Amino acid sequence: MDIQQDKTPLMLSIGGGKGGVGKSMVSSNIAVQYAKEGLKVVLIDLDIGAANLHTIFGIRQPPKGLGEYFTTAKSQLEDYLLDTSVENLQLIPGSGFVPELANMRHFQKVKIINQMKTIDADLILLDLGAGSSMNIVDFFSMTNAGVIVTTPEPTAIINSYEFLKNVTFRILFRILKNEPKLLRIVKESAVPRKDKSAPTIEETLACLEKENSFFSENIRDVLNDLDFYMIFNQARKPSDAELFKKLNEICKRYLGLDLNVSGLIYYNDEVPSSVLKMTPISLSSPDSITTKMLRNHALTIMNSVADKYHKGIVVPFEQQYERALSWAHNDFVDNLLTQKRISKEVEKSNKAYTSKYNERVPSF
Ligand SMILES: Nc1ncnc2c1ncn2[C@@H]1O[C@H](COP(=O)(O)OP(=O)(O)O)[C@@H](O)[C@H]1O
Ligand SMILES: [Mg+2]
Numbered sequence: 001m002d003i004q005q006d007k008t009p010l011m012l013s014i015g016g017g018k019g020g021v022g023k024s025m026v027s028s029n030i031a032v033q034y035a036k037e038g039l040k041v042v043l044i045d046l047d048i049g050a051a052n053l054h055t056i057f058g059i060r061q062p063p064k065g066l067g068e069y070f071t072t073a074k075s076q077l078e079d080y081l082l083d084t085s086v087e088n089l090q091l092i093p094g095s096g097f098v099p100e101l102a103n104m105r106h107f108q109k110v111k112i113i114n115q116m117k118t119i120d121a122d123l124i125l126l127d128l129g130a131g132s133s134m135n136i137v138d139f140f141s142m143t144n145a146g147v148i149v150t151t152p153e154p155t156a157i158i159n160s161y162e163f164l165k166n167v168t169f170r171i172l173f174r175i176l177k178n179e180p181k182l183l184r185i186v187k188e189s190a191v192p193r194k195d196k197s198a199p200t201i202e203e204t205l206a207c208l209e210k211e212n213s214f215f216s217e218n219i220r221d222v223l224n225d226l227d228f229y230m231i232f233n234q235a236r237k238p239s240d241a242e243l244f245k246k247l248n249e250i251c252k253r254y255l256g257l258d259l260n261v262s263g264l265i266y267y268n269d270e271v272p273s274s275v276l277k278m279t280p281i282s283l284s285s286p287d288s289i290t291t292k293m294l295r296n297h298a299l300t301i302m303n304s305v306a307d308k309y310h311k312g313i314v315v316p317f318e319q320q321y322e323r324a325l326s327w328a329h330n331d332f333v334d335n336l337l338t339q340k341r342i343s344k345e346v347e348k349s350n351k352a353y354t355s356k357y358n359e360r361v362p363s364f
Contacts, residue, residue, distance in 0.1 A: 009119060010123050011117070011143035028127075034122075039123050042081065042121045042124045046066070046094065057085065077116060078119055132162055140163075146227070181211055230259050240264055260304060262300050263296065265290060268281075
């Protein structure tokens with residue numbers, strides 16, 4: 001799979017408001033799936049205070065993690081990479097509570113993200129913690145695309161919506177930070193009115209347009225381009241997929257977002273067993289339906305992200321929804337994967353040819 005437009009790795013974050021829904025389960029397993037497809041993957045445990053990805057990969061006590069990175073002057077992220085048992089997959093472990101992180105400034109986050117971009121990898125996955133704290137929201141909004149994990153429980157769905165709202169408004173606030181009038185309009189639209197109703201995105205955009213039509217169009221484009229994927233984990237029945245439609249309707253109406261759907265993952269007792277074995281389920285039960293669903297979602301997401309990343313094409317929600325529900329094999333992804341392998345082979349033979357050629361060229 002050739003997903004790199006240039007040498008910068010593609011960055012995906014995995015978030016969602018609620019704890020315990022399965023963010024780490026999803027991020028660890030999709031990381032394994034991408035690595036198995038030949039992508040060079042780095043998984044970063046950004047769940048500060050409750051880091052546990054290393055445990056999922058059977059590493060009891062990582063030698064060092066993000067805690068040390070954040071508290072050591074001039075440290076380089078690359079020095080914190082840890083090999084896992086999976087070829088092509090490295091981990092940057094998280095850490096316990098790091099007081100400095102609570103007040104992390106925006107430029108510090110930008111610095112970390114910029115360091116992540118220099119890591120030699122095709123794909124970087126960020127496993128984020130629960131909640132909608134500024135750090136989590138900022139890291140999420142700084143990546144190319146985001147995967148929201150929720151369960152079908154109303155509490156988890158509400159938390160996911162709140163998370164999406166926080167991410168969306170945070171992005172808008174930053175865009176409009178030097179436009180006080182417009183910023184005020186957007187800030188006002190983020191809170192319910194006196195009659196408890198919430199302004200729709202169209203109402204907000206109409207107010208913005210009256211002030212400045214250039215910005216309002218720009219904001220519409222930004223919202224359109226936000227690339228969010230939903231996974232409903234621990235589902236109990238196929239009809240849980242219907243919740244996507246409801247959540248997406250609300251996101252469209254109030255946030256102007258058109259969510260992409262990846263699909264369901266059913267509740268399966270093998271998942272907690274895999275945690276006890278300290279191995280991702282993709283490795284401990286490679287043939288289980290959960291592994292197949294995780295693989296399907298991983299490929300669907302990467303197919304879409306790689307597609308948009310390269311061509312700027314936005315796939316409509318309906319199409320994504322159909323695609324997520326079908327179990328059909330995805331030729332497009334396969335082609336991309338094959339291309340990657342081929343390009344690696346070509347690169348190898350080119351290198352061999354160049355070195356042979358260089359041997360024959362006399363030096364002056
Ligand atoms: N599809 C699933 N079926 C059964 N149990 C699951 C499933 N997904 C996650 N779990 C369990 O839920 C718990 C929380 O998962 P985790 O990935 O740590 O959540 P988060 O990172 O969102 O806090 C774990 O004990 C895990 O075994
Ligand atoms: Mg977690």
